[in-house]
Amino acid sequence: MATSVSPSKSNRLTLYILIALAAGIALGFVLNTTVIRPYNDRVAIAETLAASARTSMESFGDTAAAGYRESVAGYVAASKGLKAAVDERDSKLEPFSLLADIFLRLIKMVIAPLVFSTLVVGVAKLGDVKSVGRIGAKTLLWFLAASLLSLVLGMMLVNFFKPGMHMNLPLPDVHAATGIEKSAFTLKNFIYHVFPASVFEALAHNEILQIVVFSLFFGVATASIGEKGHLVVQAFDAISQVILKVTSAVMRLAPLAVFGAMTAVIAKQGPGILKTYSLFIGEFYGGLALLWICLIAAGGLFIGKRVFKLVRHIREPATLAFSTSSSEAAFPKTMVELERFGCPNRIVSFVLPLGYSFNLDGSMMYMTFASLFIAQSYGIHLDLATQVSMLLVLMLTSKGIAGVPRASLVVIAGTLAGFNIPEAGIALLLGIDPLLDMGRSATNVLGNSVATAVVSNWEEKS
Numbered sequence: 001m002a003t004s005v006s007p008s009k010s011n012r013l014t015l016y017i018l019i020a021l022a023a024g025i026a027l028g029f030v031l032n033t034t035v036i037r038p039y040n041d042r043v044a045i046a047e048t049l050a051a052s053a054r055t056s057m058e059s060f061g062d063t064a065a066a067g068y069r070e071s072v073a074g075y076v077a078a079s080k081g082l083k084a085a086v087d088e089r090d091s092k093l094e095p096f097s098l099l100a101d102i103f104l105r106l107i108k109m110v111i112a113p114l115v116f117s118t119l120v121v122g123v124a125k126l127g128d129v130k131s132v133g134r135i136g137a138k139t140l141l142w143f144l145a146a147s148l149l150s151l152v153l154g155m156m157l158v159n160f161f162k163p164g165m166h167m168n169l170p171l172p173d174v175h176a177a178t179g180i181e182k183s184a185f186t187l188k189n190f191i192y193h194v195f196p197a198s199v200f201e202a203l204a205h206n207e208i209l210q211i212v213v214f215s216l217f218f219g220v221a222t223a224s225i226g227e228k229g230h231l232v233v234q235a236f237d238a239i240s241q242v243i244l245k246v247t248s249a250v251m252r253l254a255p256l257a258v259f260g261a262m263t264a265v266i267a268k269q270g271p272g273i274l275k276t277y278s279l280f281i282g283e284f285y286g287g288l289a290l291l292w293i294c295l296i297a298a299g300g301l302f303i304g305k306r307v308f309k310l311v312r313h314i315r316e317p318a319t320l321a322f323s324t325s326s327s328e329a330a331f332p333k334t335m336v337e338l339e340r341f342g343c344p345n346r347i348v349s350f351v352l353p354l355g356y357s358f359n360l361d362g363s364m365m366y367m368t369f370a371s372l373f374i375a376q377s378y379g380i381h382l383d384l385a386t387q388v389s390m391l392l393v394l395m396l397t398s399k400g401i402a403g404v405p406r407a408s409l410v411v412i413a414g415t416l417a418g419f420n421i422p423e424a425g426i427a428l429l430l431g432i433d434p435l436l437d438m439g440r441s442a443t444n445v446l447g448n449s450v451a452t453a454v455v456s457n458w459e460e461k462s
Helices: 007-033 037-058 068-092 094-126 129-161 163-167 187-194 199-204 208-224 227-251 254-269 272-276 278-303 306-313 315-324 327-341 345-358 361-377 384-397 407-418 423-430 433-461
Strands: none
Touching: 007 037, 007 254, 007 315, 037 068, 068 094, 094 129, 094 199, 094 208, 094 227, 094 254, 094 315, 094 327, 094 345, 129 163, 129 208, 129 278, 129 345, 129 361, 129 384, 129 433, 163 278, 163 361, 187 208, 199 208, 208 227, 208 345, 227 327, 254 315, 254 433, 278 306, 278 361, 278 433, 306 315, 306 327, 306 433, 315 327, 315 433, 327 345, 327 433, 345 433, 361 384, 361 407, 361 423, 361 433, 384 407
16 A cells, blocks of 8 residues: 655655754744844743732732732733733744644644544454454554553653753742643543544544544454455545545645744744753653664564664654654654555554554653653652552553644643642743654654564564
């Protein structure tokens, strides 16, 4: 089912993406120091006024005290001023942000039908429930091992480096809004998140885990009805090829999206954000590099030296995921490259969509890294048993999160509340989250690619 894009065109697209990445960083730096600087100054002043007004408001122990209402009015006015300053700055960068937003919307447009059609075909081609169960068990076994590796490695590194203690940053107000809607873990919510009430609702909202569940039922049922099922498989196979054709057209816009996204991020945050958080960023990316080595080494145990060929094949989708901070953006291209690598279509169509619900290795490392970093920043000591409990909660709550920007922060916010860590601490990471999201998105692509290659190898030998 691989598209007919030649390797030379694929290499050109990778080159264009890298050029766009560098150009976006350069232009973002220029804009930050010229056009956007006055707006950033206004935002900084507005933040100071809002913080001062809040401090004044909270200094009144009695809400009935004289002057309290004036303090509240001052805080409301300062908050409105801050929002207006941020909106004014963002409006100047809107043309660049739109480039990335349009591309991601187009990618999201094809993700749900692509996952549904390819997974139905993959399951149906496996032939029967026994085959689905066998391959599914192998896939989930690998996913579980990779998830534990990512979470435990993140926990070990953050305890070793202790970045929260080294940064010496002022702690945010524990009552401050983070802008992230927390998602506290409950068994009921988790089960509801797994099983769709309506497949059309799941498709409309790109609920990948729910789409996977419905696709498994649909694919098994298709395989069980014999000759009529073959017609369904052929139809969905054709649909998936059409969607991949649409995707190849959308992918031509990737360099523009990368250019716009990087320009907007650097223009807003500036090089100062890299200096302020350089320690945390460096340690996290060092952890990701170690995770890459572990995943590649683990893959090499099963597919040998071909693992390096696999890395070369996924270079472009990993670069795209890194540049756009979205694992989903790289999903269609990853499918194509895995088939070019030699993985059977029926395995790729089955394992890769599952990976986007159960095997986001980079995101899981980040969630332990970030959660413990925030606890350290507040001076909250968590013993080993508590950290292991947090790890297990993250193992469950991370399943089914979308491979889109900031999805990990939603899970982190809910997890922090469950361990009495102020979720306002997420404010420490909001400024640099786009930079961190780039690395974890690329790692998600690597993890799912290695998983697909390993499961393919297991099936060939069975």
